[in-house]
Amino acid sequence: MLNSLAAISVAYVALLFAVAFFAERAARRGRGNWLRAPIVYTLSLSIYCTAWTFYGAVGSAARNGFEYMTIYLGPSLVLIGWWWVLRKLVRIGRAQRITSVADLISSRYGKSNLLGVGVTLLAVIGTTPYIALQLQSVTLSVEVFGHPGLPGTQGPTSTAFWVAAGLSVFTVIFGTRNLDANERHHGVVMAIALEAIVKLAALLAVGAFVVWGMSGGISGTLERIDASELGHWNVQGGRWVGLMLLSAAAFLCLPRMFQVLVVENDNDTQLRMAAWAFPLYLMLMSLFIVPIAVVGLDVLPEGSNPDLFVLTVPLSQGQDGLAMLSFLGGFSSATSMVIVAAIALSTMVSNHIVMPIWLRFTTGTASVSGDVRHVVLLSRRISIAGVLLLGYLYYAMSGGGTALATIGLVSFTGVAQVLPAMLGGIFWRGATRLGALAGIGTGFVIWLYTLYLPSFGPGVVLPDSFFAEGPFGIASLNPNALFGLDGLDPLLHAVLWSLTLNTVAFFAASLFSFPSPLERLQGAQFVNVTQAPGSARGWTQGVAQAEDLMVMSQRIIGASEAVALFQQAAREQGLDGHLPEPTPAFLQRLERELAGSVGAATAHAMIGQIVGGAAVSVQDLMAVADETAQMMEYSARLEAQSAELSRTAAQLRAANDKLTRLSVQKDAFLSQISHELRTPMTSIRAFSEILRDAQGLSDEEQSKYASIIQDEAIRLTRLLDDLLDLSVLENGQVSLNVGQGLLRDVLDRALAAASANEGERGLEVVRDPVAENIRLHTDTERLSQVFINLVTNARKYCDATAPRLTIRVEPHEDRVIVDFIDNGSGVATESQDMIFEKFARVSDQKAGGAGLGLAICRQIVVRLGGEISYLPGQGGGAFRVILPREFALAAQ
Amino acid sequence: MSPASDSDQRIPLFVERQTYRRRRIVDAARALPLLGLLLWWVPLLWALPTQPVSASTALIYVFAVWFGLVAGAGALIVALGRTRAQDKP
Numbered sequence: 001m002l003n004s005l006a007a008i009s010v011a012y013v014a015l016l017f018a019v020a021f022f023a024e025r026a027a028r029r030g031r032g033n034w035l036r037a038p039i040v041y042t043l044s045l046s047i048y049c050t051a052w053t054f055y056g057a058v059g060s061a062a063r064n065g066f067e068y069m070t071i072y073l074g075p076s077l078v079l080i081g082w083w084w085v086l087r088k089l090v091r092i093g094r095a096q097r098i099t100s101v102a103d104l105i106s107s108r109y110g111k112s113n114l115l116g117v118g119v120t121l122l123a124v125i126g127t128t129p130y131i132a133l134q135l136q137s138v139t140l141s142v143e144v145f146g147h148p149g150l151p152g153t154q155g156p157t158s159t160a161f162w163v164a165a166g167l168s169v170f171t172v173i174f175g176t177r178n179l180d181a182n183e184r185h186h187g188v189v190m191a192i193a194l195e196a197i198v199k200l201a202a203l204l205a206v207g208a209f210v211v212w213g214m215s216g217g218i219s220g221t222l223e224r225i226d227a228s229e230l231g232h233w234n235v236q237g238g239r240w241v242g243l244m245l246l247s248a249a250a251f252l253c254l255p256r257m258f259q260v261l262v263v264e265n266d267n268d269t270q271l272r273m274a275a276w277a278f279p280l281y282l283m284l285m286s287l288f289i290v291p292i293a294v295v296g297l298d299v300l301p302e303g304s305n306p307d308l309f310v311l312t313v314p315l316s317q318g319q320d321g322l323a324m325l326s327f328l329g330g331f332s333s334a335t336s337m338v339i340v341a342a343i344a345l346s347t348m349v350s351n352h353i354v355m356p357i358w359l360r361f362t363t364g365t366a367s368v369s370g371d372v373r374h375v376v377l378l379s380r381r382i383s384i385a386g387v388l389l390l391g392y393l394y395y396a397m398s399g400g401g402t403a404l405a406t407i408g409l410v411s412f413t414g415v416a417q418v419l420p421a422m423l424g425g426i427f428w429r430g431a432t433r434l435g436a437l438a439g440i441g442t443g444f445v446i447w448l449y450t451l452y453l454p455s456f457g458p459g460v461v462l463p464d465s466f467f468a469e470g471p472f473g474i475a476s477l478n479p480n481a482l483f484g485l486d487g488l489d490p491l492l493h494a495v496l497w498s499l500t501l502n503t504v505a506f507f508a509a510s511l512f513s514f515p516s517p518l519e520r521l522q523g524a525q526f527v528n529v530t531q532a533p534g535s536a537r538g539w540t541q542g543v544a545q546a547e548d549l550m551v552m553s554q555r556i557i558g559a560s561e562a563v564a565l566f567q568q569a570a571r572e573q574g575l576d577g578h579l580p581e582p583t584p585a586f587l588q589r590l591e592r593e594l595a596g597s598v599g600a601a602t603a604h605a606m607i608g609q610i611v612g613g614a615a616v617s618v619q620d621l622m623a624v625a626d627e628t629a630q631m632m633e634y635s636a637r638l639e640a641q642s643a644e645l646s647r648t649a650a651q652l653r654a655a656n657d658k659l660t661r662l663s664v665q666k667d668a669f670l671s672q673i674s675h676e677l678r679t680p681m682t683s684i685r686a687f688s689e690i691l692r693d694a695q696g697l698s699d700e701e702q703s704k705y706a707s708i709i710q711d712e713a714i715r716l717t718r719l720l721d722d723l724l725d726l727s728v729l730e731n732g733q734v735s736l737n738v739g740q741g742l743l744r745d746v747l748d749r750a751l752a753a754a755s756a757n758e759g760e761r762g763l764e765v766v767r768d769p770v771a772e773n774i775r776l777h778t779d780t781e782r783l784s785q786v787f788i789n790l791v792t793n794a795r796k797y798c799d800a801t802a803p804r805l806t807i808r809v810e811p812h813e814d815r816v817i818v819d820f821i822d823n824g825s826g827v828a829t830e831s832q833d834m835i836f837e838k839f840a841r842v843s844d845q846k847a848g849g850a851g852l853g854l855a856i857c858r859q860i861v862v863r864l865g866g867e868i869s870y871l872p873g874q875g876g877g878a879f880r881v882i883l884p885r886e887f888a889l890a891a892q
Numbered sequence: 893m894s895p896a897s898d899s900d901q902r903i904p905l906f907v908e909r910q911t912y913r914r915r916r917i918v919d920a921a922r923a924l925p926l927l928g929l930l931l932w933w934v935p936l937l938w939a940l941p942t943q944p945v946s947a948s949t950a951l952i953y954v955f956a957v958w959f960g961l962v963a964g965a966g967a968l969i970v971a972l973g974r975t976r977a978q979d980k981p
Contacts, residue, residue, distance in 0.1 A: 077932075080928055080962075225948055233947065235935065241936070276963075
C-alpha cells in the first residue's frame with residue numbers, strides 16, 4: 001500500500017511539473033491568453049484552503065461543531081464585497097507594480113524600507129509554523145497508509161524532510177525562473193489551479209460517498225446529524241463573530257493570499273468572476289464537512305484522530321481508491337500552500353532585506369555594468385530554501401504534536417496585524433509612516449506576548465508564573481488576561497487586544513505626526529487610484545543621464561527588455577534611436593518597471609543614486625495640496641505646455657543641426673567626388689593622348705599605358721557602381737535573390753571576405769556558434785554584404801590595443817537580433833544619428849571609402865524587412881541588426 | 893471660481909437613465925456583503941435560552957444564505973456587465 005502510495009504521489013508530482021512547464025512555455029511564446037482566464041485566477045485563490053482546512057475542518061467540526069464554517073464565511077464576504085476593498089487593492093497593485101504585502105505597505109508609506117522589513121519579519125514568523133503544519137499533515141496522512149504494512153521504515157521526520165526538499169526544488173524552478181517585470185508566475189498558478197480541482201473533487205467524492213453510500217441520501221444524513229452529539233447548534237457567539245472577522249482580515253493580509261489575489265492579478269475581469277465563483281468554491285468545500293465528521297465519530301473506534309477522518313472513513317469501508325484520491329487532495333492542499341507561501345516570502349525577503357543590504361555595500365555603483373539579476377534570483381532561491389528549512393526545523397523541533405493544530409488561527413491573528421495599516425493606507429490620506437509603524441509594532445508585540453509565545457504551552461517560552469499571577473506579580477500583565485480582562489477565550493482575548501490597540505496606535509500616531517512629501521504623494525496616488533491614475537510625479541528632470549539609466553536597467557530587467565523599453569519610450573516621445581529624454585514621466589515609468597522586479601523601495605533608491613537628491617519637486621507638492629488645485633492645475637498645465645514646446649524646439653534644433661551637417665557633408669562629398677572622378681579622368685586623358693600622339697613607342701610602353709588607362713577606368717566604374725547600387729536600393733528597384741541559408745554560414749562568409757583584405761591587424765572575433773545555428777529565409781548574398789561592411793568597419797575604426805569584436809545572436813519567435821559589439825571607443829553621441837546617412841564619415845584620419853558603406857547597409861536591411869541601428873551603452877561601438885526569420889514579399 | 897460651482901460642474905445633478913441604473917447596481921453590490929454579514933449573524937440569536945436549534949436546520953440555513961449570496965453576486969456582476977456593454981455602442 002505504501003509503495004503504490006509513493007508511486008502515485010510521484011506520478012502526481014510529475015504531472016504538476018509537466019503542467020507548470022507547459023504553461024510556462026506557452027506564456028513565454030506569447031500564447032498564454034488562456035493562462036489569464038478568470039477561472040484559472042479563481043481556482044488559484046483556493047490556496048486559502050490548506051491542509052489545515054482540508055483535514056482540520058472535519059476535525060474541528062468533530063470537536064467544536066459548526067465553528068469551522070467561520071473560516072470560510074469570512075473570505076466569502078470579502079469576495080462578495082469586492083467592490084469595497086478588493087477592487088481598489090487590485091488596481092493599486094497593478095498601477096504601482098506591487099510585489100508583495102510588505103511592498104504595498106512600504107510603497108504606500110513613502111517607500112519606507114523599515115516598514116518593509118517589519119512586515120517581512122511578521123510574515124516570516126507567522127508563516128513558518130503554518131508551513132510546519134502542512135508538513136505535519138502530509139506526514140500524518142502517509143502514516144495512516146503506512147501503519148498496517150511497514151512500520152518504521154520511514155520515520156515521520158524523513159517524510160517531512162523529503163516533502164520539504166521536493167517543494168523547494170519545484171518552487172525554485174518555477175517560482176524564480178525569471179525576474180518578470182510583473183512578478184507573475186504562470187507555471188505555478190496553473191499547477192495550483194489543477195491542485196484546486198483535485199482537492200475539491202477529493203472532498204466532494206468522500207462527501208458523496210458518506211452521504212449516499214453510508215447514510216442513505218440527504219434526508220438520512222440530516223437525521224443522522226441530528227441524532228449525533230453534534231445535533232444542536234452549540235457555537236459560542238463571541239467566537240462565531242470573532243473568527244469570521246479574523247478570517248476575513250487574514251484573507252486580505254496573508255502573504256500567500258496577497259500573492260495570488262493582487263500580484264498575480266491581470267485584469268478586473270478575473271476579479272469579477274472570482275467574486276461569485278470563489279465563494280461557491282468555498283461553499284462546496286465546506287458542504288460535506290459535518291456529514292463526514294458525524295459518520296466518522298459514528299463508525300470509527302473511540303479515540304481515533306478526527307483530523308484524519310477524511311482518510312480513515314473511506315479506508316475503514318475498504319474504499320482504498322477513494323482514500324487515495326482523498327490523500328492526493330490533502331497533498332495538493334499542503335503543497336500548493338507551501339509553494340505560494342515560499343514564493344511570497346522569498347520575494348519579500350529578497351526585496352526588503354537582501355537587496356537593501358546589497359545596495360548599501362555597493363553604494364554609488366548602480367550605474368556600473370554587470371548583471372544584478374543573478375543577485376536577486378540567487379537571493380530568492382536561497383530564501384525559498386531557507387523558508388522551507390525553517391518550516392521543517394519548526395516541525396522537527398515541535399515534534400509534530402497536537403500543539404501545531406492550533407497554530408493556524410495564531411498565524412491568522414499575526415498577519416492580520418497588517419490590516420489597519422493596509423486599509424488605512426488605501427482609504428485614508430492622513431495615514432502616515434509613523435502611524436503604520438506604531439500600529440504594526442504595537443499589534444506585533446501584543447500578538448507575540450498574548451498568543452504566539454503562549455501557543456508553545458505554559459512553561460516553554462514564558463514561565464508558568466506569568467499565567468498564574470502575571471509577570472513579576474503584576475496581574476494586569478497576565479498574557480491571558482491583559483489589563484484585567486479575564487474569562488475570555490485566549491484567542492479572542494488576543495485578537496481583541498492586539499487589533500484594537502494596533503488600530504488606536506495607528507490612528508493616534510497618524511494624527512500627531514507629519515508625513516514627508518513622498519508619503520503624501522504616494523498617499524494621494526493610492527487613495528485616488530480609481531479617479532486620477534498617475535497624475536502626480538516623483539522626479540525632477542535634468543540630472544539623470546539616459547545612458548546611465550539604461551546601463552542600470554539592463555542589469556535589473558535584462559539587456560533586451562531594457563533596450564526595448566527605452567526604445568518604445570523614445571518612440572513615444574517622437575525621438576529616433578534608443579535613448580529617450582529623461583523626463584519626469586519617463587523616470588516614473590522606469591521606476592515602476594524596476595519596482596516590479598526588486599520592489600518599490602529598492603527601485604526608488606537605485607534611481608535616486610543616479611538622478612541624485614531631490615525626488616519631489618515643488619510643483620508636485622502643489623499638486624498634492626488640492627486646496628488651490630484649480631489654479632495650480634492651470635499653471636502646471638501651462639508649464640507642461642511650455643516644457644513640451646521647449647522639448648519640441650530642442651528636437652527641431654537637433655533636426656536643423658542634422659540638416660546643416662548633412663549639407664556640409666554633401667558639399668564636401670561633391671568636392672571629393674569630383675576630385676575622385678577627376679584624378680582618374682586626368683590620367684586617362686593624358687595617357688590616351690600619349691598613345692595617340694607619341695611616335696615610336698615600344699610595345700611594353702604601349703601595353704603599360706593601356707593598362708594604366710584600364711585600371712583607372714575600373715576605379716571609376718567601382719565608384720559609380722557603389723553610387724548606382726545605393727540609388728537602386730533607395731528607389732526600391734532592386735531584385736532580391738531570396739533563398740534558405742544558415743546564419744552561421746553567412747557570418748562565416750562575411751568574416752572570411754572581410755579578413756581577406758587586411759591581414760596585418762589582428763581582430764579577435766568572439767562568436768557563439770550554437771546561437772548562430774538559425775535557418776533564415778532571406779537574400780544571403782545581400783545579407784553577407786551587410787555583415788562584411790560591419791566587420792570591416794570594426795576592423796578599421798576599433799581603436800583598442802587588442803581589438804575584439806563580439807557577435808551576439810539572439811533568436812526570437814519571428815525575428816533574429818544580431819549585435820556587432822567591439823571594444824573600441826565607439827561612436828560619439830553627437831555623431832550617432834549621422835552615421836547611417838550617405839557620405840557620412842565620422843573621422844577623417846583612416847577614412848578609406850566614400851562614406852557609403854553604412855548607408856548601403858541600411859538600405860539592404862530595410863529591403864530585407866529588418867532594421868539596423870546603433871546601440872548605445874555597450875562599452876564600445878555596437879550595431880544591432882534585426883532580421884525577420886521569414887522574408888515576406890509584403891515587406892517590399 | 894468658488895469650490896461649490898466647481899463641484900457642480902463636475903458632478904451633474906441629473907444623469908442618463910443608463911448611468912443612474914448602473915450606479916444603483918453598484919450600490920446593491922456594496923450592500924450585499926453587509927446583508928450577508930447580517931444574515932450570518934442571525935445564529936447569535938439561537939444561543940438565547942429557548943428551544944435549541946437542531947443541527948440540520950442550522951446547516952440548511954447557513955448554506956441557503958451562502959447560495960443566495962453567490963447567486964446575488966453573480967447576478968449583479970452580469971447586470972453590471974450589461975450596462976457597461978450598452979454604454980459603449
